[in-house]
Amino acid sequence: MSQVVTRCDERYLNRGVWRSFMLNAMNLNGIFQEGRAIETLDNIRNDIAARLNEGATRRRSALHTPVVATADADARVMVLRAFERANWRLRFHTDARSPKCAVIANGAPVGVLFYDREAKLQLRCRGRGWIERDTPLADTAWQSSDNYARRCYLGEGPGAVSDGPTSGLPARFEGVKPSDTELAPAREHFAILLVELEMADWFSLAHDGHKRAIIDLKTGEGHWVSP
Numbered sequence: 001m002s003q004v005v006t007r008c009d010e011r012y013l014n015r016g017v018w019r020s021f022m023l024n025a026m027n028l029n030g031i032f033q034e035g036r037a038i039e040t041l042d043n044i045r046n047d048i049a050a051r052l053n054e055g056a057t058r059r060r061s062a063l064h065t066p067v068v069a070t071a072d073a074d075a076r077v078m079v080l081r082a083f084e085r086a087n088w089r090l091r092f093h094t095d096a097r098s099p100k101c102a103v104i105a106n107g108a109p110v111g112v113l114f115y116d117r118e119a120k121l122q123l124r125c126r127g128r129g130w131i132e133r134d135t136p137l138a139d140t141a142w143q144s145s146d147n148y149a150r151r152c153y154l155g156e157g158p159g160a161v162s163d164g165p166t167s168g169l170p171a172r173f174e175g176v177k178p179s180d181t182e183l184a185p186a187r188e189h190f191a192i193l194l195v196e197l198e199m200a201d202w203f204s205l206a207h208d209g210h211k212r213a214i215i216d217l218k219t220g221e222g223h224w225v226s227p
């Protein structure tokens, strides 16, 4: 009899308590490992916000380097620098001379594609983007960057044609951290790209059947769709 009880306890522990402990722990973190654990649209929306926040703040996050797509059928990897939950706004740093800045300008549609292999999650986000060069936010972003990273803006603009392989940097700054004075001319090339997300297409891969939902990030309205 006691053996039966012990086995029941084990099963209870394994399936019940442990599972609910894990779900609570994941809930507290705002991050969910399995699509199956969060199958309400509200939870998915909160989970997306938590993941975007982590993508912006943790270098090793799979969401730190999304693909940013523009309406000219071009796409490129960019580093996600900041996420503001209140308005679903993403911030990226870029070179004002790069072709995407002309395409995005002031309000063009922008897609941002994230893939987290471990979480088995694809997030296809869409919104509007705009470029800022001389705003207080661009100034703050510039000031918060390290001089080594800022030296990229001292060189030729992205896409400038060269006779041979080139970093585009003046030779004296290759692998060298410029001083604040030396960096002064780079500021005019620096810009931020802000993307205010509107929609997310959430796709969770699962062995027993994928799940997919379309969510209006601002209003929280959404619906399930077949993957």
Ligand SMILES: Cc1cc2nc3c(=O)[nH]c(=O)nc-3n(C[C@H](O)[C@H](O)[C@H](O)COP(=O)(O)O)c2cc1C
Residues within 6 Å of the ligand: 065, 074, 075, 076, 077, 078, 079, 080, 092, 093, 094, 095, 098, 099, 100, 101, 158, 159
């Ligand atoms: C891992 C990685 C991170 C990158 N991060 C940025 C970035 O944060 N900002 C940026 O403008 N370009 C970044 N790039 C370069 C872009 O992918 C792209 O080549 C460049 O911005 C020129 O883009 P465009 O010609 O589409 O304007 C990154 C590239 C890689 C491989």
